Amino acid sequence: MSNRRSALICTLLLLAQPLVAAAPAWAQEPAAEPGTPPAPIAWSSLTPEQQRLLGNYGAQWSTLPPARQQALAHGTERWLGMSGAQRDQARERFERFRSLPPDQRHALRNRWQRFQSLPPEQQASVRDNFHRFQQLPPERRQMLRQQWRNASPGERQQMIEHARAQHEKPPPRPDAPPSGHRPHR
16 A cells, blocks of 8 residues: 555544544534524423433433533434444443543543534545545554554654645546656657
8 A cells, every 4th residue: 555545544543533432422412503502402302212211310301401411312312223233332432432541531532522523524534534444454454553653743744734635636537647657659
């Protein structure tokens, strides 16, 4: 694989990590309209399944901030829509997240917030690149992670800039000669 592709993958790995290690899907907060304060949710408006999942919050529900109520309600909807395997995976990821030192959890939360602040097109691009990274052989993923970890901040910045430049280049025209080659005359 070329150095350019390695740099792109390393960059995308950094940006996509919050998707991998963030809190489980049922704890994610839904996106809100900017500048719109969240509206409270009445406990009685939740389905019986949601109330069962949120039973620990029942007595204090009305005292929770509306944003927290919305996040919990949204999370239960997502949780109820998951298969058993997806729920098991979410539990495992949450346990892995909880086992991290506080500074690493804080860093992951910050990266997740940074990801959520991206425009939808960029979020989709990060997700696509993360899925492509996941398709690489495990040895290759490990090698790219190690390259990223071993890179200095300056080298990482160069990798990011290089990946961005490669991502912004238009794809080669099918009738164009390969880069660096002149047509024969």
